Amino acid sequence: MTLTDPYNDTVRACFEKPGHAGDLQGEYAQSLEASAASSDQGMTVALSVGISDGMIVEMRFRAWACPHLIAAAQMLCADRQGRLTDSLQQFDVNGVMQQLSIPVEKTGRVLLLEDAVTSLWQQYTKLCKTDSGTG
């Protein structure tokens, strides 16, 4: 990113080839979906995860969004796929903004992604409680 270029190399790479864009390809014991949207920002982001044995086997996103939010979603999915579902508890807004050089006025858009991740985690914990309750 330069003074006149609002997008750094990571944003451009994620935008050009968002490998995690789309829907879940596999079938999983547990799959969850969450979305967040802002009419003010005119942005929508949706996340889906396929979970098996407490692991995120696959994570995908869809977005009607600016390049920064697309890149943030792509980076999130790439990072969380293959990790324990516990990793959905953490979302470092400041870290994402720094890594993608996201301007501060776009903070609200990154918070949308955080909302979607939080929703996924809440769904997962609820699911676990239900499973343990019925099991």
Place this chain on the structure above:
Amino acid sequence: MSNGPIYLDYAATTPPDPRVLHVLQDSLGQTGSFANPSSIHAAGRQSAAMVAIARTQVAELLNTRQERLIWTSGATEANNLAIQGVANAREHRGKHLISMATEHKSVVDTFAALEKRGYKVTWLKPDGSGRLLLDSLSQAIRPETQLVSVMHVNNETGVIQDIHKIGMLCRERDVLFHTDAAQSVGRLAIDLAELPVDLLSLTAHKFYGPQGIGALFVADRPAVQLSPIMFGGGQERRLRPGTLPVHLIVGAGAAARIAADEMHENLSHMTAMRDRLWNGISDLDDLIRNGLPVHCYPGILNVSADGVEGESLMLGMEPVCVASGSACNATSGESSYVLRALGRDDLLAQSAVRFSFGRPTTAAEVDTAIDRYRWSVEHLRGIAPAKTGLLLK
């Protein structure tokens, strides 16, 4: 193909024609026309003569007399002088003004400033094609109406207003008529000997002249009274004080002469480029062309794509330089008020791209724009959530 930017934003500004640059450079420096044209010495008289030649060249482009033109810094200043100048001069006769919701910001904001001073402004909406309905104008004119301002060619959509009929109606109702012709002067034939226009704004950088110079045409009618909005040395009939920028004026004159000579050829080229681009993308699903083609200047093509976010579309279009339908402001994400006035919702307005073509535009550049636009739309639709599910519609 070059890896540099492909410029398809000629509605924003045009590069100075090399022939204009040559004239402009010649007028600078010790041997040029650097002297103040208001000075009575020989060097000043030489500069004044150059200014007079340029004024005649611009007047000839518009088929009017050179003394009807007031040099300004561009169309924004010309619009301000026309609107504020009339409002101030005719304040005692009434404080009602009429304009359109689709005008350029320099007109909208000038009227808005007058509203804060107690003027009433009626904002007319266009029909779905972007054109003004004469009936709505007729109904809006009141006995106290002083000025109607309607732009000739819209800067976003290219929609051409029928300024002849609008002007006729204004004459019948004894109201002054101003038109912002920044997008049409030098691009479309304008005959001010025939058109019932009282005030017309232009800027040279839209027709391959330098930035920083424009003019206001003021019709030779007793009713057309203007008060100055700046004060100083009394230049330009005391309506626009300040030392004239001779080199810019000479450049504007040269640009006007070239535009007049090559207008027909340029229009044919614009039409070919626009049609090539539209033919290359029109088979994509859910595209909307903003502005009815039959009423549009061929140098502008404005297209909205359903299901595509505007800022991402701009990035996907690189290295093609086009204008977007959203304000260049990441904070607001505000969509084009012009397109919303045409009935487009926020998302469609935000997804709009304005392609605008120029003399240097080549078929190869248009083909690259087609490729990038197609890739971007398909790429972003591939990422987007299903329309019926998550899109905020």
